[in-house]
Amino acid sequence: MSVKHLKTLGWYLILMGIGYVFLFPLLFMLFSSLKPEQAIFADLYSIRAILPVGELSLDNYRNVFEKSNVSLYFLNSLFITGGTVILGLFVNSLLAFTLSRMAWSGQKVVLSVVIALMIIPLEAIVVPLLLLASKLPSIGWEQGMFVLKSSWLNTLHVQMLPFVANSFFIFLFYQFFRDIPKDFDEAAELDGATPFQVYRHILVPMSGPVFATVAILHFLLMWNQYIWPIMAVQGEDARPLMPGIQIFFGRQSSWGEIMAYASLVTLPVLAVFLMFQKKFVTSLAGAGIKG
């Protein structure tokens, strides 16, 4: 074996050692969720902790479904995340389109205001947002009829509407649209296309990468939301997964069940991540540099 080979082997050993540190909690969570309580502790200090070995079953998962309303929370999370991402892709890209490809008065001011808004973090407005949401009227559906409610609290839409428009995503769209040559739109407009048709038939088909990037970032943001749902949603009906798991965790459930719940929360994100990893990882790096 030559020196070069030894060096390569050394790098792989280092990479694998660090990889173990990074992957351990995730694998430990996933495989512990399949094991009975005693096996989790028995395997903890050996390599078995991150291997699917021993007596495996879905008992922990069954218990989670029995003890907690996890399927409702799951559907809520899915609806909140999916709805916000779809609405967000639409309204954020439309605004970015008018900012980057149409000339209108006040455009420059609006653009600088949108960029300036990026530095207001959610944390800085979450307390007054709670008061605002408690005072907005809404229409709810209770026992087969529409009822007028005096507050947005404890609804699904209070977890969606405030997060549809996002200045960072508008900025990402703006940057991408700005760099597409304007010849296409001008030709289409000469043929009588409306601005919306230009957006729909020319710009959107050319902007796959930025739509994918924003969709994934927005998905992660919404799926992992925590601080807002614990404040705005007290009841069970509209509760999403993250506050749900915190309550389950606080209830002194068994570790196997907690790991099963944690796996349920994580698997959809992991699936999305593994499907799009290459594109996702590349676009995130680019977004960071520009942002």
Add this chain to the structure above:
Amino acid sequence: MASVLAARQPENDEKPRRRYVFLMSTPALLGLFMFLVVPFFMAVAMSFTDQRLLSPNETSWVGLRNYDRLLNVSGLVQEPVRDEAGQVVRDEDGQIDYPRLRTLLRSDPAMADYKLFTSWDLGEKRYIVLAKDPHFIQSFINTLLFVLLVVPLQCGLALALALLINRQLRGIFLFRTVFFSPVVTSIVVVSIVWSFLYHKDLGLFNHYLQAMSFGLIGPIDWLGDPDWAMPSIVIMSAWQAAGVQMLIFLAGLQGISQDLYEAADLDGAGAWSKFWHITLPGLRNTVVFVVISTTIQAFGLFTQVDVMTQGGPQGSTSTVMYHAVTKGFREQDIAYGSAISVIFFLVILGIALFQKRLFDSKGDK
């Protein structure tokens, strides 16, 4: 072609065009206005009132009272108790006896709102720091401590990982994915799983520590010991989020010209000197960006604390955001929570302006 252009009369064209601009930009602008701009100004306005979430009383203007309660810190020096002969009174253990602080504060109306923050004895005198809201002062110091610990750790870890995977090896992409995987795992889930690993008796960390030190390092109560709770959250947070900065550093590394390294090779430069003289200067902008964005994020620390420690033990992990949510939401004192939000925003604004200055000064060169 000429006829088409002629047909585009401005007066026929402008109105529908303006309507399109209006229709297409309104939804997003309305969302930003309603749920970002309005709450922001509400925060500023409410911080000068006594607004509560649910209250039968009218809200009234209280001026700077919330800020006074938040930020007011005062000091006090106590002389020991002396007997008739002027001798210092000591208890059975030889400890100096001081007048009772609570009695002292109650006796003076100007001091009645103050509570003990911390104190220390020097010579015969006792030095006391008082604050109107000692929890906030402590939370602010805890937040600063978190930022000062997590930023270098996380950014350093991210840079090290980026350097490690920025090489031509078969299957390197797999490792990139592995190092990134904690980022896509929710911080709530990460906090729960790590609570298990940090467990005093059963946890993996104590097991490894004891095994590696041959039992010398006893079991540490990671989340239950006031000295260890914040560092424990720091380590976990850096581990969870370093993947994002790793990718940003990687993009920065790939922007450095390879020619520089080849020239350095010709000069016989070592790996260390190449890192100091080529890699780090080449990454300057990236480092500034990563450090600032990590700092801003770190100031918002809340979720890990809420899941793992609820601010304890003894307030050692309470943070500015945790205090804001406790006051503004759990105790329903919206006005006070808003005042904390305003302070929080001013800190973020300060960092952002600092960042702008750094970038501008770089542009001048």
